[in-house]
Amino acid sequence: MPFRETESLLPSGSYYFSGNEAATEGALAAGCRYYAGYPITPSSEIMERIAVRLKELKGVFMQMEDEIASICSVIGAVWAGAKGMTATSGPGFSLMQEGIGYGAFTETPMVVVDIQRAGPCTGQATRVGSGDHQQAKWGSHGDYQVIALSPWSVQEMYDLTIDAFNLAEQYRVPVFLMGEESVGHLRERMDVRPKVTVFDRAKKKGTPPFGMVEEDGVPPMPCFGEGEKLLVTGSTHNDAGIRKTDDPLVHEKLVSRINNKVLNHREEIIQTESYYVDDATCLVVSYGFTARSALYAVNKLRGEGGRVGLLRLKTIWPFPDQVIRVLGKKAGKIYVPEMNRGQVAGEIMKYADCDVVPYFQTNGEIIDPRTIINQVRSLA
Amino acid sequence: MPFRETESLLPSGSYYFSGNEAATEGALAAGCRYYAGYPITPSSEIMERIAVRLKELKGVFMQMEDEIASICSVIGAVWAGAKGMTATSGPGFSLMQEGIGYGAFTETPMVVVDIQRAGPCTGQATRVGSGDHQQAKWGSHGDYQVIALSPWSVQEMYDLTIDAFNLAEQYRVPVFLMGEESVGHLRERMDVRPKVTVFDRAKKKGTPPFGMVEEDGVPPMPCFGEGEKLLVTGSTHNDAGIRKTDDPLVHEKLVSRINNKVLNHREEIIQTESYYVDDATCLVVSYGFTARSALYAVNKLRGEGGRVGLLRLKTIWPFPDQVIRVLGKKAGKIYVPEMNRGQVAGEIMKYADCDVVPYFQTNGEIIDPRTIINQVRSLA
Amino acid sequence: MGALKQVRLSGFGGQGVVLAGTILGHGAVKDGKWVAGSSSYGAQARGGSARADVVVSDRPIVFPHVIEANVLAAMAQTAYDKYTEQLARGATVIYDDELVRPRSIDGAIQIGVPATSTAIKLLNQQQSANIVILGAIAVITGIVSKGALSSAIEENVSERFKDLNIRALELGYKLGEADKQ
Amino acid sequence: MGALKQVRLSGFGGQGVVLAGTILGHGAVKDGKWVAGSSSYGAQARGGSARADVVVSDRPIVFPHVIEANVLAAMAQTAYDKYTEQLARGATVIYDDELVRPRSIDGAIQIGVPATSTAIKLLNQQQSANIVILGAIAVITGIVSKGALSSAIEENVSERFKDLNIRALELGYKLGEADKQ
Amino acid sequence: MARDLEQYLRSGITSTPFCPGCGHGILMNQILRAIDDLKLPMERMLFVSGIGCAAWIPSPHFNADTLHTLHGRAIAFATGAKMFNPALKVLVISGDGDLTSIGGNHLIHAARRDIALTVICANNMIYGMTGGQAASTTPVGALSATTMEGNTHRPFDLCKLVEGAGGSFVARYSVTQPLSLKEGIKKAIMIDHFTFIDVLSPCPTQYGRRNRYDSPAGMLKTLMESCVTLEEAERLSPESLEGKIITGEFRHGRA
Amino acid sequence: MARDLEQYLRSGITSTPFCPGCGHGILMNQILRAIDDLKLPMERMLFVSGIGCAAWIPSPHFNADTLHTLHGRAIAFATGAKMFNPALKVLVISGDGDLTSIGGNHLIHAARRDIALTVICANNMIYGMTGGQAASTTPVGALSATTMEGNTHRPFDLCKLVEGAGGSFVARYSVTQPLSLKEGIKKAIMIDHFTFIDVLSPCPTQYGRRNRYDSPAGMLKTLMESCVTLEEAERLSPESLEGKIITGEFRHGRA
Amino acid sequence: MAEPCELKIKRRSKDDPAKSRYQTEPGLDEEAAVEEAGRCLVNNVCRSCDLCRYFCPDLCITMNEMTGSIEIDYDYCKGCGICAFICPKGAITMVREE
């Protein structure tokens, strides 16, 4: 069984961590032993904490010369056997896009934490935004898939970072923890359980590391120094890793598989939560920090007798198309408050067979629950 | 009047150019006098030709150390008064994303030519792909807008490059010419007219270069050395350019305007062409080289009496939502053949109130017209 | 939401309100509460005004920010003026009586605490006023236990300032108890 | 589509079929035609097989690639074998008679031209066989005028090889005319 | 701010943006005095900076065209502006993290190409703005937010780096040598080649407090004690040069 | 390919991927012979390369773990692998455009940090794979696809650059000096620090044909004539060193 | 933590004797150094040697061109104390802001 129960690194109990500290501990709990990064607000606390913690745990911490070097060095370490991570914010995430494409195409498990701030560009570096979700899917050229998770609390910065590592290893894919400044810097009670479930990389000597009979399969992954004489390349390659830069069949097969191995396993990957959706005539769809404003608002409105429900997306990519389709049809109206200009609302429009009403806010501040209350009232 | 008729640089007449050569000549005709780039297949011919031509025209050519430096140096030159351009392909386009965000947020007019090849990553460098369209919109972090054009012929590599410069100057926005290897390397007859219409950058001494009373306006753009003592920054700034990194109102206003100045002028920006759409019961939506396969196919099917029409998108961003809405409803079914995994089909799904049937092909080859014929036949 | 308390600590940069907020929050976690804390971050932190919000509850917390403070501590006049605009009904306002001149607020209980002057006089260290006022808050509101606060100080303050802060906490407790009487 | 001709030039890397295609296309533009040309690109260009396609029409061209060649020139056996599979009805196949052994093809006109041997014998330069065969194609198919081809050679060939290529074109014309008779 | 420099400051600018005792202010002071000495017209000057504390020296304070760019990319932006309009006098003023860590490649390539820019690196040996992480200039053993037990990686000798890349004029001064620094800046500005000055500038807030300097003046004092001029260095034994920073003009002909 | 090197080549590999006369083949030859001399176990070796002709020297040919990466980033990938598993012997083999133009920053930072990698730069002074554009190593005056009237920008002296960045072992050889090259590679591999070798390697296809070398042998001859060893250089006058390339081991202690 | 901005600078003509000061400008040649030093021969009294103006990180020290004396703009002084440290005459001391 590739999943395994292991002792928690931290003594079980309650802690008062910031989201960034929680993500660091989640990574370590999941087995992360290589981190490379570059300072950037509001994610730097992750780097600062993991520098100390990896030393204690005999892992490797590297502060690199930039974000490009950071993600590349993580990929190098992962192929040398590490579970690896980097963390950054928007500008660094933009610089990492070529490396992310390499990770996706070489099926390198890795975790990238993006603590989002108010963009675009250097925008407002110490203020909150949630504007990198479409970039997470489309930031590198060509067609590939990733997994992106959206934590709403400090607890989830811990839990979903563990999930991120497990999904990365299980599907051999880059996984993004799309935190927001308002979660990264939030301090909350966070509970550590005595056991952590981790996924151990599947290995199988002598089997091709880049190909499967199944068109959506995930091949086992050997690593450097095991005598496998691996060929890893970001160019089109056959099952063994040999470059095939003008064979149409090899290219189609590889591109299909790296997309389908994620898309065809949507059901297993996607996590959502729903509240009061059964009789709702207006469905609020939300994620990240905003979902806390949204749940507060929905609770209030329900208290007033409003038939409003909430669907919270913990997984943003692959996109939860099916639940949107079903719940949208049931409610007849979807309201999407976002700290960006409708990035997830646009995605919902692809799948929902009903009115989709986006609310944009790009002012560097979180969305106040009272704003949502007022807007949903006016929709009814 | 900011538009102006000017003599063509090339003697009018017919040429036999490659698409890459045509884009080069289009840029020069539109007034491009600064180019910075880095070698990458299949776009390098643009850099090679423009190096020679800019010398003749007393412009400036720089081969930079990488694509990041290339786009940054273009922005520097544009603020020093140049019309500027760079050209690249997928991997370089990924590296340029942070600079593109800077260009969008500082409202820097510039043209980026992306000659797309079979990705992701280094994929098949000499073979065709069309997989960078979503990246063109979402490749940099945060919310911004760009304009992206999709040429289908050598003639359009010339014409749309001129349009690209004019749109860039008119809206102070990065404009992408999303060519494909199959158009960049195609040679065709290309006709040069005696006159070229160019847009001269709007200037107005002493007016704020980053703000307007109108919420979707384009401010005049001074340049360095004119005594305006400009403040240009990629951080949030007020109308005068002063950094305001914790003012919610300034951020909201700026982010809104850089989005709305493009989105609210969709009608003036968007170019599409339609064929046989009036009575079509199946609408093929296509763009770039694939639209030539599609038109060939639609012609054939019409010859057989098939009620099939074609909508060709010359503009990909801002997305032609309105025409999709109208024609989709009329036809009841949209078929979208693409050399990627449904990047534009996904966008169509947001707006079309009808069935959308994508066809993916990611094998490094163009889509054969006969494939489209067979698929559309099977849809009917 | 009777069991949920929204606490706001405010002052200007350098007074240590963020650290006080962290200690308060951490203490409440030690008491077994659900806690969420946030603070002003960025340019304001150096100079300007500073703010630390702590929400404490017996149950998991839905919205983690302060909407209307049940408890406000103000260590500067600007902070007092600004944040007394956003109080819950029946809120408790605790202010440093040397730095803040209170106005009358309908329905609020206001208590002046000589935190800064006590810190200067008895600790010879103006910097510990944050912990003095925290001690007073703890007594007055009962939001967190003394043991938990002490333990939180141990874990959040560097070795060389621990004793000082424990003494500051004691002083705060005394001031708070005096105020209660 | 009677006025549209699909021409495919093929051989192996180094024979200059891509240059020949460019000259043919450019010549046709000079004749006032609509033209689209494409060629194999990439690794194949060094060694391996090479291919240049030119579509010539009296009207704007919808699809610019060759679907079924009306004219095929083959300068290598592998190219001949591969591309004779994709001919239009009534196509003309012109092959280098020293390098290609033809098979019988239903409905096609096949003409062997001693391009390579002529180039070696009369120009002492095997490399110009591409232009020799191009001259022959021009005569046989009438797809492009001689003047336009000469002019296209002037513009597409470096100074030091111009004369050679013009002579090669003349030889090709002669061979083509001989074939026609 | 100083009345004698008022004309070089944008109207409405009243104070520096730096922490108390930050060396960047002293550098800002000398840059403006150098321009004042040279009587350069601010209309013809362009100041380019990246991201970080030092990038705020010119932007928005200087009363000239200023281009505040992306982290690490100031030199690339400056290259475009200078190449397109050579009449502009272009100064790049940014920090060590910006110019030599993430931006190191643009630095060495501009030096190689000999683009006529003056690059002034405000070197405080730390990432100040993001909270005091180690930089590529942090001394071995120094404490920072990412090297809590002391930095283990060697720092660059920036002057050697730029010389190695082909820089024509390369110099180093400390802000504790304001007059030499000012003269060095004047010289660099007037040379129509790529010129580079490494300016040692103490960061009391992020570097100082972690490394137990009790005041800005204390940091300044240590820096003064560490610096020896090239001329002095020639007279000193290798042992007495241990731990010293050599300042002065390391001029080299083109490679 | 050569039977005596067969064990170092991946099974199924029969020929080099290079144009006739490409110097990269001679370098490939020496790298394998160096490994053969040292009797290094291929199971413990990792070869990392970027994008470009030289990146194909190890990938897929060498019968070991090979990591063919992004353009310019080989050293960053290698850093991660080496730091996580120091038991790996890591060689970075890539071209001049890859390692020193787009990848220049990773090169200087790895040298600064003294990461224990051996970096072999196959320096053909041109972008071969993309069609012969000028590189940061192209000599002034040389013709290329982007410098049709002669290159105007100075090239790097890569050894000086890496020395300036702090590299401990820095050497240059030409492929026309195969025995010295092989010995240099052996030495570099066995030093447990950052080691760098600049290997001059002629590109007859892209560089040669534009710059009128009529044959691979002709290019090789010119290169031989240009190279002088460090020892010879010491005996020569500055005038007779004009236009010469100095080869040998430029060893320097840590800065 | 950064020093809080609670100190102000006072200018005065007499005070306790100057402590030993560091050579502030090692880059000056001998002649210039002697000249600079010559302006500050008397202890505790400002001799307008100008060093504080050059060293001020907040650009808030100006020399009054009429009187030749140093003027400090207290509004933008952040109290770092560098001027007091650098003054070769001990003519500047820091006092707690009242």
Next chain:
Amino acid sequence: MAEPCELKIKRRSKDDPAKSRYQTEPGLDEEAAVEEAGRCLVNNVCRSCDLCRYFCPDLCITMNEMTGSIEIDYDYCKGCGICAFICPKGAITMVREE
């Protein structure tokens, strides 16, 4: 354009006199150079000096360990001519591929 691969290498024992050759290994110390040179004293005849093996860019030259003689794998030779150029004995010449 790249040289087309139309030449093959022939090995022979006698031919026209060797032209002057370049010092192939300037990096060798004197002793080593004398030793290398000593192996190739007679013109036009391969003395197994091994230079061609080291210089072959296609790794297709092997020394037969039994006989000590040089063997060329013609299948992967691209005909660059470097071996012929470098051979100090003029023992390799290029001939047109038949």
